[in-house]
Amino acid sequence: MTQSLFTVYHSLTCSIVGKALDRAITLCLYECLRAAGHRNSHLFTSMGVCRAAHLSALTMEDYPILGINTMEDRTRLFHLVQIIKTDLEHDDDYDDKGYTVVDSNLRSHLSDHRTRENTEPDNTGSISLYNSHTRLSSTCVSFHEPKPRPATVTSKRLNNKPRKGISRKEKLWTDRDSYGTSRHTSKRAGDQRISVCVRKRPLTHAESRKGEADVVTTPGGECVIVHEGKEAVDLTQYILQHRFYFDQVFGEDSSNEEVYHRTAYPLVQHIGKATCFAYGQTGAGKTHTMLGSSPRRPGLYALAVRDIFAHLSDTHTYSRLLVYVSFFEIYRGQLYDLLDHRKRLFAREDGQKVVHIAGLRDVRVDSVSSLLEVCELLLYNVNELTVKWCKITKLIKMCMIHVCTRRMWFVDLAGSERASDTKEPDRQSRMEGAEINQSLLALKECIRSLDQEQSHTPFRQSKLTQVLKDSFVGDSMTCMIANISPGHLATEHTLNTLRYADRVKELRRQGAVRGGRRGKTLPSPKHNLSYSNSSGGTRGKSPPKKAKLGRQREEFGPTSPTTMMPTGEAILCSTPKNSTWGEETSPRGIKSIGLEHITPVRGWLGTVDKREMMERRGEQKDRGRENKRTDSHSVTRAGLVLGQTTSEGVVPKGNLSFTRRKSVFSHREKEQNQQSTMKVEKEGGRKWIERQRQVKSSRATCREVEMQNDRHVKKADEKDKEKERHLRWYHEQLQQFMPSSGHLLSPSSSNQASLCSPVSPSSCSSLQQSPPLSLSALMY
Ligand SMILES: Nc1ncnc2c1ncn2[C@@H]1O[C@H](COP(=O)(O)OP(=O)(O)OP(=O)(O)O)[C@@H](O)[C@H]1O
Structure with missing residues (x-):
């Protein structure tokens, strides 16, 4: 009791730091109290105390009725009530009238109870997962607080009423574990609405036998470095380091449990919809992460179900709720039931615009072991399918765990290498690749839309996003786990995977840079068009690039790699977080020639500098001319970054000679087209792209x-x-x-005819x- 009250007290204290108390918190306060393991929570319910606002109506006389008997508990509850009262007084938006109605209702309710000594608490009310205040509902008809969330949330309604960022309600839930205690004090990936994590698997025995080198290092918990072996035009071997930053990076030693706790666990706690994606190359460990390797080492599905059961059993009111799981796959735009002999399924929208999968088989699970049984069946079905149609391996496997109307999705995306492989000889492979490409693109766009709370989310661009429609609206949280292989033969695919994940992460950052959620600085349609063209035909909205550039520059701060990095180590970095650069070293056994870049490679640092200079000088009018110069400068900058003579004429000390660096640079010139596209997309150099195109x-x-x-x-x-x-x-x-030929050529010759x-x-x-x-x- 003490613990739960303290948690609520603490949560509430945090929540009132802002100007006005968010009503969402008020609504969910009591749910937090109950989830905190308060044994007498039913007493609060029976007294009609279901919200924070209701607590403010309590007096000391009511405490014994609510089971608060010890001095310590009384003190805590008293403080809690005082905080709520104070906060309600300061909340300008609060409807005094409405509050008074509840206050009076509650007071009369409590006084009735006070007069009756042996009152039996009533627990028989029909309680849904979200609707925990049924007892007060009859008395709250005139109450002006927002109505409780209905069990089925329609996208239409939510779209009409956009949320501003992550609600406090959401935060409250993500800051606590399923028992309501503040378990996680450190920053977790799940604290954000969209989190992007990376998991590196160890080298398999087969790979080790083949002599594959591990080219991926994961220094710290947020950085991953890929050491790509390259050859310069003069046949010099060198290592190009690609450094990426994510919310969480899991090394080869990380267990499924650890991955779960930092990725899917916050989603399980989250009240709204939640989706967890595993993305990566074939054999990178997606299935290992999602399904697990054995019953003793379960994957995310089983761990999530375990916690859902723990949560349900802990709270009496939810104990009657049933948990169902469904597994299906998407192949070439069609849905197939994995638990029902690959029966064809159809995604249909009802009148409320909620997508249902008609004919999908739900299997009720009542324990983790029963889920594992289902998983075994699933594995058998998938293997059978693979044997039957050995060519069909590029499937999107989906798992839906649902409790009442709450759905939690786990998506095992198809191998990412197929998406990038457009040179497949046979038609089927090409079609599969195109399908995956489309799905990934649509997914990216929907995630962008989710994060920026755009009015339009392009669900219909692929079957995957159509099915996941609910997950992109309203109170939804998303986590993407990018699985990567460490082998040097898979470097290209690893980089592709990381770049995609990086872009998804960037979408979130762009949303954050906007300084607000919905459409505060939405770019003009023209802007969108040019951006979408540059990004390979995406139709999404483009965020303002300038702001992003500014932010990136900020993040470089004084420890910008251009100034601080010692030569021979990491040099360029596109999306750095605050990290100690010096701590990150080259892997053992790799030559010390280290050139690093992250997704954008050429010239963008120069572009940023130039833009800033331009703004400082107020040379907006000459932007066109300036940009031209920027391009040339950007190339120069890239050259400088790679170790050429600086403008001050200083040649930095390093392992590489000038000529070698020059050759390296000229080698990189060859990759201009491929790398510059990505760079410009990140840096917002639309104009540069247009000029390039021209x-x-x-x-x-x-x-x-x-x-x-x-x-x-x-x-x-x-x-x-x-x-x-x-x-x-x-x-x-x-x-x-x-x-005689002379005779022949005479035009007057009489023998001409003959x-x-x-x-x-x-x-x-x-x-x-x-x-x-x-x-x-x-x-x-
Ligand atoms: N974190 C890990 N620790 C140990 N072994 C792993 C790990 N991740 C993957 N593996 C092993 O790597 C192999 C390939 O993994 P897995 O089948 O999960 O890949 P996948 O990405 O799901 O491939 P596909 O796209 O074909 O489904 C398996 O043998 C698996 O046991």
């Missing part, structure tokens, strides 16, 4: 014109050669018949049509 298109036009000219010249040459061949042949024929006879008519006619020429002229 240059490219003008180059293409020039090339076309040149090719046309070439074609004309070739045609003319061929004609000439043909003519020449005819004439040569004709001359040879003449030589056979006529001793001379023509042995020659082919075509050549003859051509000769007749041609102007009189000397033989030598005809020959050349």
Whole structure:
């Protein structure tokens, strides 16, 4: 009791730091109290104390009725009541009238109880997961507080009433564990609405036997470095370091339990919808994370179910709720039930715009072991499927755990390598790749929309997002776990996975940089268009790039890698967090030649500097001209960053000679197209892209014109050669018949007709049509 009250007290103390008390907290306060393991919680309910506001109506006389008997508990409850009272007084938005109605209702209710000595608490009310205040509902008709959340939340309603950031209610739940105690004091990935984590698996025995090198290091808990082996144009071997930062990075030693606690656990606690994605290359450990490797080492599904059961059993009111799981897959835009012999399913929207999967088999689970049984069945079905259609391996496996209307999704996305592999020879593979690409793109857009609370979320772009529609509206939380393989042969796919995850993370950061949630600084449609073009045809809204640039620059701060990094270590970094650069070292066994970049590689640092300078000087009018210069400078900057002579003429000491660095740089020049696109997307260099495009298109036009000219010249040459061949042949024929060629060529020759006879008519006619020429002229 003491503990629970303290938790509530603490939560409430935190919550009133702001100007006005969020009513969402008021609504959920009592749920927190009950979830805190308060044994006499039913007494509060029976007295009609279901919200924080109701607590303010309590007097000391009511405490014994509520089971508060010890001095310590009385003191705590008293403090709690005082805090609420004070806060309600300060809350301008609060409807005094409405409050008075409840206050009076509650007071009369309590006084009734006071008069009756042996009152039996009534626990028989129908209570849903979200609706925990049924006892007061009859007396609260005139109460002006927001209505409790209905069991089924429609996207329409939520869209009409946008939320501003993460509600305090949500925070309150994520700050506590399922028992209501403040268990997590440190920052967790799940504290944010969208969290992006990375999990590296260890090298498998097979990979070790093959002699694969581990090229991924995970220094600290938020950084992952990929050491990519490269070869310069002068055949110099060097290591290019790619450094990424995420909310959480799990190394090869991390267990499923640890991953669960920092990723899916906050989602389990969260009241609203929750989705957890596993993304990565085939064999990177998605299934290992989601399903687990054995019953003794369960995956996220089982661990989530375990905590859901723990939560339900802890709270009497929820103990009657049933837990169901469903597994299905998405393949080429179609849904198939994994627990029902791959029966075809259909996603349909009801009148409330809630998506249901018609015909999906729900299996009721009443314990973790029963879920594991279902998982075994699932594995069997998946294996059977893989054996049957060995080609079909690129599936999106979905698990839905639902309690009443609350759904929690676990999505095992298809192997990411197929998405990037567009050179597959057979049609089926290409189609699969296209489908996955589309799903990932749509997912990214929906996550962006979710985070920025845009009015439109492009659900319909793929079946995946359509099915997950509910997860992108309202009180939803999302966690993405990017699984990566450590082997050097998988470096490219690992980088692709990390880049995608990085972009998802950036979406969130962009949302945060906006300084507010919904549409405060929404970019113009023109802006969106140009951005979407640059990002490979995405149709999403583009955040303002300038703000992001500014933020990134801020984050570099005084420890900018351009200034602080010793040569030979990490040099460029796109999305750094505050970390101690010096702590991160190259992996053992890798040569000390270290060049690092993260997604954006060339020139963006220069771009940022230039923009800032431009703003400082107020040279907005000359932006066009300035940008041109920026481009050239950006290249120069990149060169400098890579260790060339600085503007001050200082050559930094390092392991690499100038020429080597130069060759490295020229090698990187080759990758310009590929890397610069990503860089510009991140840095907001739309103009740069447009210029690049213009240059490219003008180059293409020039090339076309040149090719046309070439074609004309070739045609003319061929004609000439043909003519020449005819004439040569004709001359040879003449030589056979006529001793004197001069006679032949006389136009007045009387034997012209006869001379023509042995020659082919075509050549003859051509000769007749041609102007009189000397033989030598005809020959050349
Ligand atoms: N964290 C880990 N610790 C130990 N072994 C792991 C880990 N992650 C994955 N593995 C092993 O790596 C192999 C491939 O993992 P898994 O099947 O989960 O990959 P996947 O990404 O799900 O592949 P697919 O896309 O084909 O489903 C398995 O043998 C698995 O046991």
